[in-house]
Amino acid sequence: MARKVETHTTGEESEAHLQALRAQIDKLDLQILELLNKRASIATQIGKVKLNQGGEVFSAAREEEVLANVLAAHKGPLPEVTIKAIFRELISGSRAVQKVTRIAFLGPEYSYSHLAALQRFGEAVAYNRTGSIAAVFEEVARKHADYGVVPLENSTDGRIADTLDMFIRMPQIKICAEIRLRVHHHLLANCQQTEIRRVYSKAQALSQCRNWLSKNLPHATLHEVSSTADAARLVLSEPNVAAVASRQAAVRYGINILYHNIEDSPFNETRFAVIGLTDSARTGHDKTAMMFQISHTPGALADVLVIFKAQKINLTWIESFPYREAKGEYVFFIDFDGHREDPKVKRALAAMEEVCDSVHVLGSFPQARADDE
Ligand SMILES: C=C(O[C@@H]1C=C(C(=O)O)C=C[C@H]1O)C(=O)O
Numbered sequence: 001m002a003r004k005v006e007t008h009t010t011g012e013e014s015e016a017h018l019q020a021l022r023a024q025i026d027k028l029d030l031q032i033l034e035l036l037n038k039r040a041s042i043a044t045q046i047g048k049v050k051l052n053q054g055g056e057v058f059s060a061a062r063e064e065e066v067l068a069n070v071l072a073a074h075k076g077p078l079p080e081v082t083i084k085a086i087f088r089e090l091i092s093g094s095r096a097v098q099k100v101t102r103i104a105f106l107g108p109e110y111s112y113s114h115l116a117a118l119q120r121f122g123e124a125v126a127y128n129r130t131g132s133i134a135a136v137f138e139e140v141a142r143k144h145a146d147y148g149v150v151p152l153e154n155s156t157d158g159r160i161a162d163t164l165d166m167f168i169r170m171p172q173i174k175i176c177a178e179i180r181l182r183v184h185h186h187l188l189a190n191c192q193q194t195e196i197r198r199v200y201s202k203a204q205a206l207s208q209c210r211n212w213l214s215k216n217l218p219h220a221t222l223h224e225v226s227s228t229a230d231a232a233r234l235v236l237s238e239p240n241v242a243a244v245a246s247r248q249a250a251v252r253y254g255i256n257i258l259y260h261n262i263e264d265s266p267f268n269e270t271r272f273a274v275i276g277l278t279d280s281a282r283t284g285h286d287k288t289a290m291m292f293q294i295s296h297t298p299g300a301l302a303d304v305l306v307i308f309k310a311q312k313i314n315l316t317w318i319e320s321f322p323y324r325e326a327k328g329e330y331v332f333f334i335d336f337d338g339h340r341e342d343p344k345v346k347r348a349l350a351a352m353e354e355v356c357d358s359v360h361v362l363g364s365f366p367q368a369r370a371d372d373e
Pocket of ligand 1: 057091
C-alpha cells in the first residue's frame with residue numbers, strides 16, 4: 001500500500017529532501033556524461049573504419065535509424081522535442097569528433113536556410129554562409145563545403161526557382177537528405193505599430209504574410225530585400241521600419257517582436273534539400289527525386305505518370321520548369337516514395353528511360369519528419 005504523503009514536514013526536512021534529490025541528479029549527470037563520451041569514442045572508431053572504406057562521415061540513413069530507434073523506445077516524461085534536440089547535438093558532436101562537417105547555406109545568419117541547417121546538423125559544424133543559392137551549389141561542387149542546404153519548395157508559395165535552375169545547370173549535385181521546417185514569421189520593430197511606414201522582408205516571406213500585412217498595416221509599403229535577416233538589420237538603421245523575420249533574427253539583432261506568427265497559413269512549411277556529391281543509402285522510408293524531359297507530343301506526360309501508377313508508386317511532388325537552353329521546352333521535377341534501389345523503383349526508372357528524352361535521378365534520401373512531428 002502507498003505510504004501516506006507527509007503534509008507536515010518541517011522546513012529542515014524538506015530542505016534535506018531537496019538536497020537528497022539533487023544529489024541523485026548530480027550522480028546521474030556524471031553517469032550520463034560518461035556514457036556520452038563512451039558513445040563519442042565509438043563514433044571516433046566508426047570514423048576511422050569509414051575513412052578506410054573511403055566512406056563519408058555524415059550518413060543521413062544511419063542518423064535516421066538512430067533517431068527512429070530512440071524515439072520508438074522513448075516513454076517520457078521528457079517531451080519528444082527535447083529528446084530530438086539532445087540527440088541532434090549528440091550526433092552533431094559525434095560527427096565532429098570524426099571530422100568537422102562544412103555546411104554551406106544561403107546567409108546571412110538566422111535566415112530560414114540557416115535555421116533549417118541548424119535543425120538538421122546541429123551546432124558542431126563549420127557553417128559557411130553564401131550570398132546566393134547558386135553559390136551554395138558552387139561551394140559543394142568545388143568541395144569547399146561538404147554539403148549545402150537549399151530551399152526546394154514552400155507550402156504557400158510553391159517551388160524555389162533558383163534551386164531548380166541550379167539542379168539543371170549542375171547535374172553532378174545530388175540530394176542526400178531533406179529537411180522540413182515549420183516557418184513562423186514575426187513582425188519585428190523598435191517603434192509602435194502605428195509608426196510603421198515601411199516593411200522589409202524577402203519576397204516569399206512578404207507573400208506568406210500578405211493578408212495579415214494588408215489588414216494590420218494597410219498604410220505601410222512593402223519592400224523586398226534579399227533575406228529576412230537583412231530586413232531585420234534595416235530595422236536598426238532606418239526609422240519607422242518593420243521587418244518580417246524569424247524569432248532568432250529578433251534575438252540576434254535585439255529587436256522587439258510586435259506580433260508573433262503572422263503567416264497567413266497555419267501550416268506554413270518550407271522543404272529544404274541537403275545537397276552533396278553522393279546521395280543516401282536505403283532506410284526503408286525513403287524518397288527519390290528526379291528530373292526528366294519528354295517530347296512535345298500528346299500524352300507524353302501521361303505515359304510517364306502511368307508508369308508510377310502501374311508500379312503503385314506514390315508521387316509526392318511534381319513541377320514543370322522552363323528549360324532555358326531551348327525555347328518552349330520544359331524539365332519536369334518529381335519526388336516519389338521509395339529508394340532508387342527498391343525493385344519497383346528500378347522498374348519504373350527503366351520504363352522511364354524508354355519514354356523520356358532524358359532521365360536524371362537527383363538522389364534517394366530518408367523521408368524527413370516534420371519538425372513538430
Ligand atoms: C557514428 C557515425 O557517424 C555519424 C554520426 C552518427 C551518430 O552519432 O549516431 C550517425 C551517422 C553519421 O552521420 C556512424 O556512421 O555510425
